[in-house]
Amino acid sequence: MRLVWAMPLPGLPIFISCRIRSRCRWSGASMRLIHFFVVLSSTRQIVKEDKALIYDDWKENILPLMDSTFLKLSPDFFSVEQYIAAKSLVASRSFEVDDYHGFGMVPLADLFNHKTGAENVHFTTELSHGDSDNDTDNNDEGNNTSDNKPLPQNSFDDGNLEDPSYLGNDSMILETIIVKGVKAGDEVFNTYGSMGNAGLLHRYGFTEPDNPNDIVNIDLELVLHWSSALFSGRHSRGRLSLWRRLDYHGCVSQNSEYFEISSNGEPQIELLILLYIMLLPEEAYNKLDLIVSTAGNLNETVISLERGMISFGKTSEISKELLLTKIVCDALLALADARESLYGSNSVDNDIDALRSCCISDRKLYHSLMLRVSERMILKKLRNYAAAAAAAAAARSHPTAKGTLSRKKLKRT
Numbered sequence: 001m002r003l004v005w006a007m008p009l010p011g012l013p014i015f016i017s018c019r020i021r022s023r024c025r026w027s028g029a030s031m032r033l034i035h036f037f038v039v040l041s042s043t044r045q046i047v048k049e050d051k052a053l054i055y056d057d058w059k060e061n062i063l064p065l066m067d068s069t070f071l072k073l074s075p076d077f078f079s080v081e082q083y084i085a086a087k088s089l090v091a092s093r094s095f096e097v098d099d100y101h102g103f104g105m106v107p108l109a110d111l112f113n114h115k116t117g118a119e120n121v122h123f124t125t126e127l128s129h130g131d132s133d134n135d136t137d138n139n140d141e142g143n144n145t146s147d148n149k150p151l152p153q154n155s156f157d158d159g160n161l162e163d164p165s166y167l168g169n170d171s172m173i174l175e176t177i178i179v180k181g182v183k184a185g186d187e188v189f190n191t192y193g194s195m196g197n198a199g200l201l202h203r204y205g206f207t208e209p210d211n212p213n214d215i216v217n218i219d220l221e222l223v224l225h226w227s228s229a230l231f232s233g234r235h236s237r238g239r240l241s242l243w244r245r246l247d248y249h250g251c252v253s254q255n256s257e258y259f260e261i262s263s264n265g266e267p268q269i270e271l272l273i274l275l276y277i278m279l280l281p282e283e284a285y286n287k288l289d290l291i292v293s294t295a296g297n298l299n300e301t302v303i304s305l306e307r308g309m310i311s312f313g314k315t316s317e318i319s320k321e322l323l324l325t326k327i328v329c330d331a332l333l334a335l336a337d338a339r340e341s342l343y344g345s346n347s348v349d350n351d352i353d354a355l356r357s358c359c360i361s362d363r364k365l366y367h368s369l370m371l372r373v374s375e376r377m378i379l380k381k382l383r384n385y386a387a388a389a390a391a392a393a394a395a396r397s398h399p400t401a402k403g404t405l406s407r408k409k410l411k412r413t
């Protein structure tokens with residue numbers, strides 16, 4: 001593996017690494033790596049689909065060359081496995097230039113290793129100063145390559161490259177700028193984007209411990225499976241349909257819909273709303289259904305349900321406290337268990353032990369274990385989150401004498 005180490009550097013920017021003639025969107029080393037075996041849910045689906053696509057590619061472009069008696073290529077060097085390995089190397093180092101140019105290798109820009117939230121160098125283009133169109137807005141988890149978030153305006157204040165017009169008006173420049181000082185001898189990092197470990201592993205073949213962008217996905221399929229164990233199919237379909245009519249949906253990738261659990265164990269609000277609606281008593285559900293069927297503007301639908309006023313519409317305005325009833329919290333715990341069961345019979349402690357004793361040079365095993373452990377730790381946090389919310393819900397509905405007393409005491413002081 002190449003690493004970039006800092007030499008004493010004079011100032012900003014450190015160099016102009018590329019000049020091209022078109023409007024471009026540098027979106028970071030961004031294509032996909034394919035060589036993993038224990039990535040779950042939608043990432044596993046994407047890996048499978050990618051493998052099939054690459055195989056088709058190989059069949060179409062490489063196989064005919066091997067059949068050519070004129071070229072006499074050795075099958076030892078042109079197998080599908082070697083094609084995938086070569087494609088992975090290129091993909092993890094290539095940049096999306098623009099729609100016209102597609103992906104390309106960029107001299108020097110691919111030198112840097114990734115570190116979440118602590119990049120030393122940042123790539124940007126001339127247009128970043130005022131043209132937001134330049135920066136990638138591709139933010140879904142599987143696709144996040146937002147390597148080029150807009151830089152602070154003053155990033156360009158120093159140096160004679162403030163005005164790069166001497167390079168010609170029609171030129172495009174990729175600038176590599178120091179955004180955080182590096183001591184001589186330290187490794188120099190770039191950030192490939194805000195990616196969780198599944199995304200990093202899928203695209204680049206590595207993971208980061210304590211990655212704050214890490215998430216776990218809970219598929220809608222899993223939620224429907226949970227619901228089917230408790231309710232009739234009619235009940236689940238009706239509640240799901242009401243949730244959709246309220247204009248909610250999960251995240252969507254490669255034809256599958258899922259909910260994210262963030263690295264601190266907090267579930268996506270759309271999941272809480274779905275569980276809440278799934279678990280509404282029949283009477284409240286019918287009332288809500290009627291209101292939604294007759295309401296003109298759902299964004300302004302404020303609905304009085306058994307636990308208070310819920311303003312459906314803008315998720316930012318919905319109080320999580322109202323949604324987190326005891327039964328919703330129990331549902332979250334059940335979903336965490338169902339999701340956990342997808343890791344097989346090995347306990348999380350087994351996985352932690354295996355990770356501790358695994359050598360980092362065994363890259364596939366090490367990073368797969370890191371992904372498993374980091375996802376399972378998020379599920380543990382989800383359980384803690386649900387348990388704490390359940391306790392808070394219980395305290396709200398049965399305030400204890402102790403609680404009342406301490407509130408009274410607080411009032412007096």
Ligand SMILES: C[S@@+](CC[C@H](N)C(=O)[O-])C[C@H]1O[C@@H](n2cnc3c(N)ncnc32)[C@H](O)[C@@H]1O
Binds near residue numbers: 002114206
């Ligand atoms: C654009 S290259 C970075 C330069 C790279 N070190 C090289 O050898 O060319 C991306 C690849 O570097 C490696 N890499 C980057 N950041 C890493 C990190 N924090 N930990 C482990 N490997 C990393 C991964 O193999 C990734 O696919």
